[in-house]
Amino acid sequence: MTQLTLTRSSASLWRVSIENPPVNLVGSQFIIELRAILEAAENDPDLAVILFESADPDYFLAHWDLADDGSALAGQPPLVEGLTPFTDVLVRLSKVPALTVSAIRGRARGAGSEFVLATDIRFASRERAVLGQFEVTAGAIPGGGGVARLPRLVGRGRALEIMAGGEDFDGELAERYGYVNRAVPDAEFEAFVDAFVTRVSGFSVSTIRELKSEVDPRTLPEEAELAAQARLFLAALATPEVREWVRQSFENGLQQAGPFEEKLAEYSARYAPKR
Numbered sequence: 001m002t003q004l005t006l007t008r009s010s011a012s013l014w015r016v017s018i019e020n021p022p023v024n025l026v027g028s029q030f031i032i033e034l035r036a037i038l039e040a041a042e043n044d045p046d047l048a049v050i051l052f053e054s055a056d057p058d059y060f061l062a063h064w065d066l067a068d069d070g071s072a073l074a075g076q077p078p079l080v081e082g083l084t085p086f087t088d089v090l091v092r093l094s095k096v097p098a099l100t101v102s103a104i105r106g107r108a109r110g111a112g113s114e115f116v117l118a119t120d121i122r123f124a125s126r127e128r129a130v131l132g133q134f135e136v137t138a139g140a141i142p143g144g145g146g147v148a149r150l151p152r153l154v155g156r157g158r159a160l161e162i163m164a165g166g167e168d169f170d171g172e173l174a175e176r177y178g179y180v181n182r183a184v185p186d187a188e189f190e191a192f193v194d195a196f197v198t199r200v201s202g203f204s205v206s207t208i209r210e211l212k213s214e215v216d217p218r219t220l221p222e223e224a225e226l227a228a229q230a231r232l233f234l235a236a237l238a239t240p241e242v243r244e245w246v247r248q249s250f251e252n253g254l255q256q257a258g259p260f261e262e263k264l265a266e267y268s269a270r271y272a273p274k275r
Contacts, residue, residue, distance in 0.1 A: 024059040049100075107130040110134055136163060137272045148221035
C-alpha cells in the first residue's frame, strides 16, 4: 500500500487515509489498493463502518490521473462486463456490506467527486471542502458514475447544473443541493465525523448490513448505465479536441500543486474545446 493506509480502529470500524502527493490523484495504483481493501471488507463479518479521509487538507481526491496509462492494471482480476477498472471498483465500493463514509476536506473533483458519490454517506468541511464535476470543460461527460449517481441525489435540474456548469461547489452549497449529507464547520469536523462513525460502528453489524442490503437496490444505478457513460468518456478522451485540452492544461499546471489545481473549474475552462 503506497496511497491508502488502513487503520483498524476496532473490529467494526476501519479508517482509510488517502495520501498520493502532490494532489491525491486517482489512478491505477489507487484502484489496486482500493480493490484490496474492499475484498478484505467483503470477507470480514465483523466490519460495520469504513471511513475514508485524506491526509492532505487541501485535496481529498483531485481527479483522475490523466498521465496514467493503465499498465499497472495488467493481470488484475476480470471486471464486470462493460465496466472500466474505475467504474468496476466504484460499484464494489457502493455495494460493500459495511457502511462507507467520506470525510471530505479539500478538493474532490471529477473522479474524486465520483468516488465520494459511490460512498454511502458524505460529510464535508464547510470551509475546506470543494466538490465538482469539471469534465465538460475538457469536452467529455463524467465517466465514473457521476451522471448516474448525481440525479438520484440532487434531482435532474441540479445534477445538470453541476455537470454542465463544471463549477466548484463549496461545502455549504453542496449541502444545500444534497451533493453531501452535511457540511460541518471545519473546527468541529473531525470530532463530528469521529462521533458518527464510532456511534454507528457500535451497533449490530448484521443490522447495518441488512439496512444497506435493503436500501441499495432502491437507490443504486444499474451497471449498464455506468458502462454506457464510461464508453462515452473514453471515446471523448480519444478525440483531438480533448487531447489538446489535456496538453494545454498540463503545460499550465494540471496535476501539480498550484493555481491550476486550486482553481480547476476556472483554469480548465480557458482551454475548453468547442466541438
